[in-house]
Amino acid sequence: MTNRNTKGHHPGKEAAGRAAAELVKDGSIVGLGTGSTTAYAIKALGEKVKKGLDIRAVVTSYQSEMLAIQAGIPLTSLAENPVLDIAIDGADEVDSNLNVVKGGGGAHFREKVVSLSANKFIVVVDDSKISDTISMAIPLEVLPCARELVQQQVAQMGGKASIRPASRKDGPVISDNGNFIMDAAFGEIPNPQEFADKLSNVVGIVEHGIFTNTDKVYIGYKDGKIELRE
Numbered sequence: 001m002t003n004r005n006t007k008g009h010h011p012g013k014e015a016a017g018r019a020a021a022e023l024v025k026d027g028s029i030v031g032l033g034t035g036s037t038t039a040y041a042i043k044a045l046g047e048k049v050k051k052g053l054d055i056r057a058v059v060t061s062y063q064s065e066m067l068a069i070q071a072g073i074p075l076t077s078l079a080e081n082p083v084l085d086i087a088i089d090g091a092d093e094v095d096s097n098l099n100v101v102k103g104g105g106g107a108h109f110r111e112k113v114v115s116l117s118a119n120k121f122i123v124v125v126d127d128s129k130i131s132d133t134i135s136m137a138i139p140l141e142v143l144p145c146a147r148e149l150v151q152q153q154v155a156q157m158g159g160k161a162s163i164r165p166a167s168r169k170d171g172p173v174i175s176d177n178g179n180f181i182m183d184a185a186f187g188e189i190p191n192p193q194e195f196a197d198k199l200s201n202v203v204g205i206v207e208h209g210i211f212t213n214t215d216k217v218y219i220g221y222k223d224g225k226i227e228l229r230e
């Protein structure tokens, strides 16, 4: 499946995705994130399943569901397995304290549910995602009826929230859950945990893209080298 940034081979993303797949033990229930870097982890896990690794996976999007099915990874759900052993997912920005921003593909709500259901949350990125502080616009999943109210509340917090325009459809990006995706620019966010709590109080935001629950980050470089931060 190719879309957003999944076209072309990316050695750094592949190195990070494959390193995270190595953490998955036989018998595990695994959360599978969304995006081009996680896609490499899903592929690597599929190869291990073909060689006998016994795992079941909970997906975070239609994309990861389709990739997992293609890779031959048996699926389960949070209803059947409310606690996951490990979740592997990509990110759009990673700060020096392992706070991450997700949702570049609009999947952060289900990704957050899955990551918080996992005993270990592993983030996989290439080195372009590394930053000292969080400063990118924060993806928001927003109930369609609340978009103006969300814009007003974000403005009161000193930010500007814009509807994310779809690229091959007129109008907004609609999440897998049927909601609007917006991006809220605030500039640099010095205290991501405090800011995440404030965003969680904005009426109409289903979920925002700041994650403060990362256990390990694998950073892949173009030459195939990997750095682990934890």
Ligand SMILES: O=C[C@H](O)[C@H](O)[C@H](O)COP(=O)(O)O
Residues within 6 Å of the ligand: 005, 006, 033, 034, 035, 036, 037, 038, 089, 090, 091, 092, 101, 102, 103, 104, 105, 106, 107, 108, 111
């Ligand atoms: O909504 C999408 C997800 O949060 C992705 O995990 C994130 O955007 C990173 O994607 P990629 O690995 O393709 O850069």
